[in-house]
Amino acid sequence: MPASARRGPSMADVAREAGVSGQTVSRVANGKTNVDDATRERVLAAMRRVGYRPNSAARALRNGKFRSIGVIISALPTFGNSRTLDAIAAAVVAEGFSIILMPVTRPTQGEVTGAFGKLNEQSVDGVVILIEQHQLDQSEIELPHGLPVVVIDSSARYDYPVVDTDQADGAAQATRHLLDLGHRTVWHIAGPPQSYAAERRRKSWQATLEGAGREVPPVSTGDWTPESGYRAGQRLAADPAVTAVFAANDQMALGLLRALHEAGRSVPGEVSVVGFDDMDESACFWPPLTTIRQSFEAVGRHAVAALLAEIAADVEAGAPVTVPTELVVRASTAPPPE
Amino acid sequence: MPASARRGPSMADVAREAGVSGQTVSRVANGKTNVDDATRERVLAAMRRVGYRPNSAARALRNGKFRSIGVIISALPTFGNSRTLDAIAAAVVAEGFSIILMPVTRPTQGEVTGAFGKLNEQSVDGVVILIEQHQLDQSEIELPHGLPVVVIDSSARYDYPVVDTDQADGAAQATRHLLDLGHRTVWHIAGPPQSYAAERRRKSWQATLEGAGREVPPVSTGDWTPESGYRAGQRLAADPAVTAVFAANDQMALGLLRALHEAGRSVPGEVSVVGFDDMDESACFWPPLTTIRQSFEAVGRHAVAALLAEIAADVEAGAPVTVPTELVVRASTAPPPE
DNA sequence: CGTGCTGATGTTAACGTCAACATGGACGAC
DNA sequence: GTCGTCCATGTTGACGTTAACATCAGCACG
Numbered sequence: 001m002p003a004s005a006r007r008g009p010s011m012a013d014v015a016r017e018a019g020v021s022g023q024t025v026s027r028v029a030n031g032k033t034n035v036d037d038a039t040r041e042r043v044l045a046a047m048r049r050v051g052y053r054p055n056s057a058a059r060a061l062r063n064g065k066f067r068s069i070g071v072i073i074s075a076l077p078t079f080g081n082s083r084t085l086d087a088i089a090a091a092v093v094a095e096g097f098s099i100i101l102m103p104v105t106r107p108t109q110g111e112v113t114g115a116f117g118k119l120n121e122q123s124v125d126g127v128v129i130l131i132e133q134h135q136l137d138q139s140e141i142e143l144p145h146g147l148p149v150v151v152i153d154s155s156a157r158y159d160y161p162v163v164d165t166d167q168a169d170g171a172a173q174a175t176r177h178l179l180d181l182g183h184r185t186v187w188h189i190a191g192p193p194q195s196y197a198a199e200r201r202r203k204s205w206q207a208t209l210e211g212a213g214r215e216v217p218p219v220s221t222g223d224w225t226p227e228s229g230y231r232a233g234q235r236l237a238a239d240p241a242v243t244a245v246f247a248a249n250d251q252m253a254l255g256l257l258r259a260l261h262e263a264g265r266s267v268p269g270e271v272s273v274v275g276f277d278d279m280d281e282s283a284c285f286w287p288p289l290t291t292i293r294q295s296f297e298a299v300g301r302h303a304v305a306a307l308l309a310e311i312a313a314d315v316e317a318g319a320p321v322t323v324p325t326e327l328v329v330r331a332s333t334a335p336p337p338e
Numbered sequence: 339m340p341a342s343a344r345r346g347p348s349m350a351d352v353a354r355e356a357g358v359s360g361q362t363v364s365r366v367a368n369g370k371t372n373v374d375d376a377t378r379e380r381v382l383a384a385m386r387r388v389g390y391r392p393n394s395a396a397r398a399l400r401n402g403k404f405r406s407i408g409v410i411i412s413a414l415p416t417f418g419n420s421r422t423l424d425a426i427a428a429a430v431v432a433e434g435f436s437i438i439l440m441p442v443t444r445p446t447q448g449e450v451t452g453a454f455g456k457l458n459e460q461s462v463d464g465v466v467i468l469i470e471q472h473q474l475d476q477s478e479i480e481l482p483h484g485l486p487v488v489v490i491d492s493s494a495r496y497d498y499p500v501v502d503t504d505q506a507d508g509a510a511q512a513t514r515h516l517l518d519l520g521h522r523t524v525w526h527i528a529g530p531p532q533s534y535a536a537e538r539r540r541k542s543w544q545a546t547l548e549g550a551g552r553e554v555p556p557v558s559t560g561d562w563t564p565e566s567g568y569r570a571g572q573r574l575a576a577d578p579a580v581t582a583v584f585a586a587n588d589q590m591a592l593g594l595l596r597a598l599h600e601a602g603r604s605v606p607g608e609v610s611v612v613g614f615d616d617m618d619e620s621a622c623f624w625p626p627l628t629t630i631r632q633s634f635e636a637v638g639r640h641a642v643a644a645l646l647a648e649i650a651a652d653v654e655a656g657a658p659v660t661v662p663t664e665l666v667v668r669a670s671t672a673p674p675p676e
Numbered sequence: 677c678g679t680g681c682t683g684a685t686g687t688t689a690a691c692g693t694c695a696a697c698a699t700g701g702a703c704g705a706c
Numbered sequence: 707g708t709c710g711t712c713c714a715t716g717t718t719g720a721c722g723t724t725a726a727c728a729t730c731a732g733c734a735c736g
Contacts, residue, residue, distance in 0.1 A: 004712080022723080036685085059724085061399050066395060286623075291458060358715075373715085374713090377715085392692090399720095495734065680734090687727085689726090690725090691723090694719105700716100701714090702712090
């Protein structure tokens, strides 16, 4: 039996089975109150008997909306993004919406606009944009039909609601922690310059140092990967003045640790290291990594909440939501040598 | 202007603008050949002018299908799953389909059946199941309407097409590598018993040992997390007979490394370690981890290819697809002490 | 015992698209 | 010149659902 021939039973089938009109079936399916209890029971029984499932394509056509939200995402397998996506997905399905994934390979205007358009075709109710690259200037995104949008990013440039981790506070905590341990200053391995998160962390690290009247060492720039942290780490490990490093994420911190080990510099005896993210693995790095924990779960939840509010109420962007971070002290930080 | 009032322009609008019938617009939109070139141009120009986008809800209603495929996934943020999902998503959008995500919190019959039902409502063309738990016996999954399905798993129990990494060969390679280095035997930290992948790897490790006439040490069982590897590692580190360990994934290998470091046993001087997966981080573990690389990307691609074939041709399950693995030798393995 | 109201249920039409059939003009063959 | 054929284009209806309106029975009130 070819699968293509199959269509599920429709309301009309249920109506016939229950001896009522299609409209009454619709009312029951939508939980309307103005249906006699006996009738409702009869309809529900008929639904069960014929195996009725509502057809959301028809619903979408009728109502203009699909009870679904789109997620435009780049770099899905990234630790933070996959975590955030998971949180978004969980929150979305909990609300009875479904989620349409639109991966973009590179976060260019064209790709994002195209993804937007495709989502619009799909009659989504709203869109979450999860692309950390501030090349995406708001002015350039054409949003087709007043579709509600939430951006997960720290940029202040968007008109849309914005949700993100408190990058600045996290970086400040990391830097202060090292200063408090007695280090004269703190080196930094930054994330890629296109990343708003990376930029925020770098600026906050710098501001914290300046606020404490410390020298600001030159920045190494990586691209979030362990390899880039390793390369930056090789340079830092060769400099005996370096006693404390704040890496902009845990993966680069891992690369740094490797470089330090290879150079024979003990951690935290000679050099202290702080990361950012608190990956599952970080507690088992060698040594276990002191880091800034961020709650991707909370970011995802807040993003969905903001989006659903926008959808329900037609409200404009509220104040940006900022999710706090937490310093997790493990074994990779200690006071400087003598 | 309330967003709710907005609907995009429809074929009728384009038709009016271009002075043709709606049907002709439809023909142009679908690239049918029997349209005069001049007319086609006129229609395309009109589409551009009014900003027409096809409404896929209407298409889905008309055609019964949505050009979308659903993905039922548990444990999304897992390294392997997020990688695989990314590959699936990329392959799916490349074919012009879109992808509906259905996360399930726990891989129980009920949850999966529910997700299936929801996807069916959405008129998806096919479903990929990405849930590594073989509690999901095929007999228990009710698949509503002959919907094409592909399962990513090594279980032989399914009737559906199955795609997975060649777990057995990978584990054999890992074990043989350690044996070839001269180790008398190889200890194993296994994944959770509900996982088919874990079971395959364990069996293959055991078979390889037995095939070589070696003693099979007792198995430690973890749950894929670094912490579980750490706990298992503490026991192994205390046993001086242990000179080689194959961990069923890189994260547990990382935990093991930590336990070994804490116990003061040098790697690979006293103990050799092999992982499985080749995470991005593994090259920067200390020491850099010898591991089995698996191509989640290939798994995702093959799964989509199989699914689309099923959809297009109404064919039944072909032979299971097995994706080869590759041993990546780094610095965590060496011959045993003296 | 009519009038007006309430609440359950039925009827109609429309959402946007496209398959199927209908129309009508151009052109070649006899 | 007449017929048949082919091709571009138009018309109609249906996919499944639901808002809006219509109907009708029951019931309270003057």
